[in-house]
Amino acid sequence: MHTIPMLFKISALLINPMKRQTSRRPTSSLPESQNPQLNSTTGSAVAVTGANVEKIPGLNTLSVSLARIDYAPGGLNPPHTHPRATEVVYVLEGELEVRFITTANKLFSKTIMIGEVFVFPRVLVHFQKNNGESPASVLSAFNSQLPGTVSVAASLFATDHALPEDVLTKTQRWLIRLRK
Template sequence: MFSKIEILLLIFCLHSYLGALASDPDAIQDFCILNAEVDSHSHTKEACKPSTQITPDDFVFSGVKAPGNFSDDGLSAILVTPNSFPGLNTLGMSFVRFDYQAGGINPPHYHSRATEIAFVVKGKVYAGLVDSNNRVYAKVIEEGEVMVFPKGLVHFQMNVGKSPATIYASFNSQNPGVQRIPSTIFGSGINDELLEKAFGISIKQIGKMRRKFFP
């Protein structure tokens, strides 16, 4: 049998261990500029550029000056991770530039490995999140306002203004991961009969949804 002190120590150690798993590992050096030839998931010493080869340009990224290509949803997203910006490597963060055409949306989705904080650069965006009790927290946020989306919770955005909108968002992981609910449900190959029973829609309607993601 464990004593009370041993049980408390066990709980403390378990809590500390789970806390360590909840975020990216702490860096053990000032920075590790990723070698262009090495994947960002590599943890070998060779993943880092030699200090003699590092320049100020390694800490600067210019790829978010303008919107990227727009999807059918009216959304342009430029995700910046260590693979595109090597200076982020081991810093436990990444970011994204979102641009929305009038009426454009970022469909319901979630990030399994990161909390997101979003800053509205211009425009009016209806944004919100859904908690584990299925309660929605949503409102229109405008230029200069910030909204946070906790890790693992479904969230969404929609441009409700008459002109384009722009958001810059940051994640507390260099590899936040993203699963978009519509494409995850209808574009991943889940059995049609299961979807029919789960959503109360016909096989024909399911086929129509699938064609949206795999034309």
């Protein structure tokens, strides 16, 4: 009986776990604060430093990855989702307003401070904002080697072909009716 080694294909990454070598298991550290500056194009002032399987191949098949996120005062990590992971954030510095929306359109929000943890369930739209006057930083942990990030705004308005105007108009009307 022959066994076929499993191949894991995620994005453009193809690694056979049977052929992993210890030399492919580098250790890495997340850098010190990236000191994000206000981006005049997006209005964001956030720096995300990821540590996933694309940067650390030794994470292959381990279902775990990390990211350090640094926020300038007023910095916003805009509404987004992670299609393949739940995210747990731990505040290293400062304080953040964190929110997520359930599939029943219920909004959960909290202000988290140094040493506190908040969980964003898989696939749910969420964001973080630094309302403070000093920088903030978090360490984010994901239960996926490659959690993915889908920006809500980019998905709707930055596609290679614009959404039809009638779709946007009808969606706006639908949203207005929902709010009443």
